[in-house]
Amino acid sequence: MWQSLATAMCLVLVIEGLMPFLAPGRWKRMLTGITQISDSQLRIIGLCSMVIGTLFLYLVR
Numbered sequence: 177m178w179q180s181l182a183t184a185m186c187l188v189l190v191i192e193g194l195m196p197f198l199a200p201g202r203w204k205r206m207l208t209g210i211t212q213i214s215d216s217q218l219r220i221i222g223l224c225s226m227v228i229g230t231l232f233l234y235l236v237r
Contacts, residue, residue: 195203210218 195206213221
């Protein structure tokens with residue numbers, strides 16, 4: 177189980193690193209745009225992301 181969790185965390189780091197590596201300027205603009213979003217909207221986006229990720233994980237496994 178710990179190996180699977182570590183593997184998942186490593187993949188998250190790889191995926192998170194793609195945008196700053198491929199398009200650093202666009203990534204910076206995106207981050208400044210996120211500051212314009214309200215906390216409630218950001219929570220909804222986070223919730224949707226978690227639900228979609230859970231559904232994909234269910235489909236894959």
